[in-house]
Amino acid sequence: MRFPASWRVAAPLSVMLALVGGCSATGHSEPTATAPAAGPVSVTNCGTPVTVPSPPARVVTMNQPATEIMLALGLEDRMAGTAYLDDEVLPEYAAAYAKVPVLAKEYPSKEKLLELEPDFVYASFASAFGDEGAGDRADWQKLGVGTYVSTAGCPKETRPAKLAIDDVFTEIREIATIFGVVERAETLIADQKQRIANVSAGAKGTRVLWWDGGNDAPSAGACCGGPAMIMSAAGVTNIFDDLTGSWADTNWEAVVERNPDVIVLVDASWDTAADKQAFLEKHAALRDLPAVKGKRYVTLAFSSTAAGVRNVLAVEALARGVGGVSS
DSSP: OOSSSGGGOOOOOOOOOEEETTTOSSSSSSSTSSSSSSEEEEEEEETTTEEEEEEOOOOOEEEEHHHHHHHHTTTTGGEEEEOSSSSSSGGGGHHHTTHHHHHHEEEHHHHHHHHOOOSSSSSSGGGGSTTTTOHHHHHHHHOOOOEEOOOOGGGGOOOSSOOOHHHHHHHHHHHHHHHHTTHHHHHHHHHHHHHHHHGGGTTTTOOEEEEEEEESOOEESSSSHHHHHHHHHHOOOETTTTSSSSSEOOOOOHHHHHHHOOEEEEEEEOOOOOHHHHHHHHHHTTTTHHHHTTTTTEEEEEEGGGSSSTHHHHHHHHHHHHOOOOO
């Protein structure tokens, strides 16, 4: 895979939002639609306290999910630059994305970012703030620049036991609160919740293998990360939900023994769904599995499996793809 497993850890926030100066504490971890459109906001993100005195105006986003959350909230006018896509942006955001300067194919250097003078840096993976990327978050904080790491990308020590689709919605709400556009977040979230409800009921009971990559030791969606989140939202049963982590290496003997009804093939430019399918259909121990013989595959783009606004597309595709299969 293109990303090391450590880049893809599932981790929601341990969060308390406090709207400083004029808002009393409510005891809830999510902002409400009555939050002010501007003003100081404090968030604990991946264990790091972040305070922004006013809605940021020169933001740099890194990684596709962060970029598309900003675009989905209509915040392209606040984006001073962006970097590191895995796929084309969704068609509905293409025109807005075209207005944002692309800083690098992958992570821009800290020097490049400093030249841009951002007031906020938002990334989907903690690796964006590594030595080969933007540099340590604490250094940006000393410069008065706010930082945020996506719900699913916090370091291992601050990630939750299990990622849920509500963690993605919490991230959208937090970003919207930071930028003073809470009502946009509520509209977006309500739409996505309805779309998930519309498809998930018909998929219940279907047993699914989520195959992320790897031929010798297949990397399968395990109990607690992005794949499990999508499978749970779609209403299907993950055959490897007893494995720990977000992804876990297993073996083909275990796949044969657990005999999935449907196989998810994650499609990426570096490891295509077509190559995965060809491997299954030639493998002596796998080609006779009912799911393989019946070509019961659901192909999901890699970019739709990282926590963000695309997850609803993965949930819809999975639920509809297995809708006609019973266990």
